[in-house]
Amino acid sequence: MNSIGIDIIETKRIQSAIKQWDKRFLNRIYTEAELGICQDRIQSLAARFAGKEAVMKVLGTGARGVSWQEIEILADSHGKPLVRLHGKAKEKAEKLNLSDFCISLSDTQQYAAAVAMASYTEPLLIDASP
Numbered sequence: 001m002n003s004i005g006i007d008i009i010e011t012k013r014i015q016s017a018i019k020q021w022d023k024r025f026l027n028r029i030y031t032e033a034e035l036g037i038c039q040d041r042i043q044s045l046a047a048r049f050a051g052k053e054a055v056m057k058v059l060g061t062g063a064r065g066v067s068w069q070e071i072e073i074l075a076d077s078h079g080k081p082l083v084r085l086h087g088k089a090k091e092k093a094e095k096l097n098l099s100d101f102c103i104s105l106s107d108t109q110q111y112a113a114a115v116a117m118a119s120y121t122e123p124l125l126i127d128a129s130p
Contacts (some may be wrong), residue, residue, distance in 0.1 A: 007051075049112070
């Protein structure tokens with residue numbers, strides 16, 4: 001069984017937040033590693049923002065359940081995005097028996113989107129009795 005989350009954002013919203021809050025916004029949302037990967041590219045930052053939102057949906061927490069930096073969207077040696085969880089996000093995933101997070105990011109000049117998925121490591125027991 002899997003848990004899935006999806007998110008889409010207008011890239012201009014990220015651009016506006018950066019214009020208004022600059023480093024304060026960037027350092028609240030992204031880790032140093034993510035900022036290094038994105039290199040100030042608005043579309044890449046927006047895609048990772050959407051990715052974090054999608055992972056929050058997988059976890060069922062919303063933005064209030066975990067901090068933005070506890071969900072890290074990195075890349076492997078080929079550029080494929082990957083999810084690394086820390087702190088409360090990692091604890092929530094463990095509590096839900098979620099593992100093997102996968103994520104896909106996509107962006108255009110106007111929009112960024114992400115789909116995240118994780119597998120349950122143990123079958124969920126669902127009581128089907130009336």
